[in-house]
Amino acid sequence: xxxxxxxxxxxxxxxxxxxxxxxxxxxxxxxxxxxxxxxxxxxxxxxxxxxxxxxxxxxxxxxxxxxxxxxxxxxxxxxxxxxxxxxxxxxxxxxxxxxxxx
Numbered sequence: 001x002x003x004x005x006x007x008x009x010x011x012x013x014x015x016x017x018x019x020x021x022x023x024x025x026x027x028x029x030x031x032x033x034x035x036x037x038x039x040x041x042x043x044x045x046x047x048x049x050x051x052x053x054x055x056x057x058x059x060x061x062x063x064x065x066x067x068x069x070x071x072x073x074x075x076x077x078x079x080x081x082x083x084x085x086x087x088x089x090x091x092x093x094x095x096x097x098x099x100x101x102x
Contacts, residue, residue, distance in 0.1 A: 015077065015084040017055065021047060034075050034086060 020031045021044045030047035031038040032055055039054045041047035062068040069079075077084040 013079070013082050013084065015059070015072070016086075019048060019051065034077070035071075 017032045017034050020033060022029055022031075023044075024040075027040045027042065028044045028047040029038055029040045030044070030051035032051060035055060035058065037051065037054055037058060039047055039050035041050050059068060062071050072079075072084055076087050078087055
């Protein structure tokens with residue numbers, strides 16, 4: 001997993017998002033879990049570039065609508081100066097479950 005910074009043009013504030021990339025058949029998928037936004041491309045680089053564009057458009061549109069602050073708060077971000085940071089995660093662990101036989 002990588003972290004990237006996307007800058008919304010309005011007021012030049014920054015936000016750092018996690019980017020997950022994986023391959024699905026002949027496509028690559030790039031996903032920003034904090035905002036639940038994904039995109040795809042023929043290569044990992046293309047998928048990440050398209051994700052950056054999608055996230056930027058999402059941020060610009062929600063800022064224009066006046067809902068950006070609310071959406072970022074719901075996604076677990078808090079503003080510190082000109083940067084939005086995700087609130088500290090208290091625990092991160094994996095859970096293993098047994099699936100029922102089908």
